[in-house]
Amino acid sequence: MTDTKFTELQEMRSAALIISKYFEIPTPLLFSPSLSEKLGAEVWLKCEFSNPIGAFKLRGGLNLISALADKNCSHVVTASTGNHGQSIAYAARLFQIAATIFVPENANPDKADSIKRFGAEIKYVGDNFDSCRSAAIEYSRELNARYIHPANEREILSGVGTAALEVLEAGGQLKDADVVIVPVGGGSGVCGWILARDELSSPTKIWATQSAQASAAYESWISGKLVTSPNLTTSEGLSTGDGYSLTQEIMRNGLDDFILADDSEINDAVAIMLETQHVLLEPAGAAALAAAIKAKENIKSKRVVLVCSGSNISRAQLKNIID
């Protein structure tokens, strides 16, 4: 077992036990007749918005915070564009741990409201994810609180990997899926899929997708080193300007393809999902559909799972997309 391939099946199974106490798993894997027709493939939606915070992140948050509670941690600090912050805030309240969440000043207001509703302290810093990450690290040092990295955390990866187990393991929802497409910001989600797929020795291909307007993970994966790249996407769930060490190492070893989609294509995917499947997704949550549309020729007649990672779209974003 190498350093990176640490997240064994047993850790994911333990994580699933923890998660199952707080929301219902497996989340639905929904066959989409309309998208199947549109793409000439057998299209399934892994509904990772189906939990109390509306985003896949809660799997990792619950698993990590549960582990920190066992170690008597009393205060956690993290940075987030919203969903990771909601996840940590929600889980921390359940385990009675104080939480401080740094978000960009232009954060999605619905996500920020939720963080506050869950009882966390919220701090607005800077104009994107990268600047509030630095502030969070500094603040955690001042307070001697536990800084939570959005992706380089073992328990986050084994937590989010539980979604992949639900689909790919023997007796799972669709163990013979040909391709799973996963949206990427820092990469925790896609790494959960890669680790689970490898542990299960499944032949399923794992593809990542990212906004072309914030392509640090893609650039890092292509070049084989950690790259900093402009972070200009309007899809805040995909917003990051840096490749991260742990997730990049896992992606280098196990990711089968990586598709960039423009923000406009991602927004179109939100509209298509609304109109044809009547599923509400935030832009990041619809990125896998944008990638599938771009890769239409390569998925023809295949069984494809689109990971619909979150639904936390603001009214302004939705109005803009519908108009």
Place this chain on the structure above:
Amino acid sequence: MTDTKFTELQEMRSAALIISKYFEIPTPLLFSPSLSEKLGAEVWLKCEFSNPIGAFKLRGGLNLISALADKNCSHVVTASTGNHGQSIAYAARLFQIAATIFVPENANPDKADSIKRFGAEIKYVGDNFDSCRSAAIEYSRELNARYIHPANEREILSGVGTAALEVLEAGGQLKDADVVIVPVGGGSGVCGWILARDELSSPTKIWATQSAQASAAYESWISGKLVTSPNLTTSEGLSTGDGYSLTQEIMRNGLDDFILADDSEINDAVAIMLETQHVLLEPAGAAALAAAIKAKENIKSKRVVLVCSGSNISRAQLKNIID
């Protein structure tokens, strides 16, 4: 056992076995932190839009069509404002039975498109549900095809009742729910809940809700006889001008309360569900939330399940509600 209390637990369990082959059950029961805060209650959403047609009706359609296939039925005819028609069309294709669906001329275009996509013959007649129901009955007689009533069908009730079993039975998702609120058109959905609740001897209260602009089921329930009443709602999933014999008898014996909400309140509920919980529902699907808001004082501190019965909102409806 009386005539009406025919849908025994065993029939529902058999229905669940059939349904589970075609989509994933139980559908999610989602805790809503934001709606709980808003209503001062513990609010849970039964996500009945979580299946390939986006509406609870598919449970009943699969169960009935499966039974008809066993009897070598070759052609079914029904009338629908959309979701029942999608359900019958989808199930009929699976069982290789021809289907003709009568819909009103102003039918929700997304629902009509789905009916055609599922390979059914579609016929547009009249300006509301009631007129296309008469046409469907006549057509079925001409062809000697099996007419499917939208609610007075034993297998439809036991099919839709499976949702209630998932929540209320021992070991279910929330067996100690205080109140379940169910949107009503013809009443098949709410009757499934009543029958299951009674069979399980559960103390949970079942409340119905309907549009004040199409209140035939309410008027029939209040007066104890089958009433015809103006059918002017813009929420096509709740559209009906008549009380139906079978569902009214079950409601008379087992329904605990009935709340009317105006179309405008129902549309507001769609917007609230979008903004606070980021769940997309069609107006009928959000009617239970509209009722909960109206009955806020009566649900305080209670465990309340809102049955979110469908998500098939058209772009025009959604745009209108967001603007």
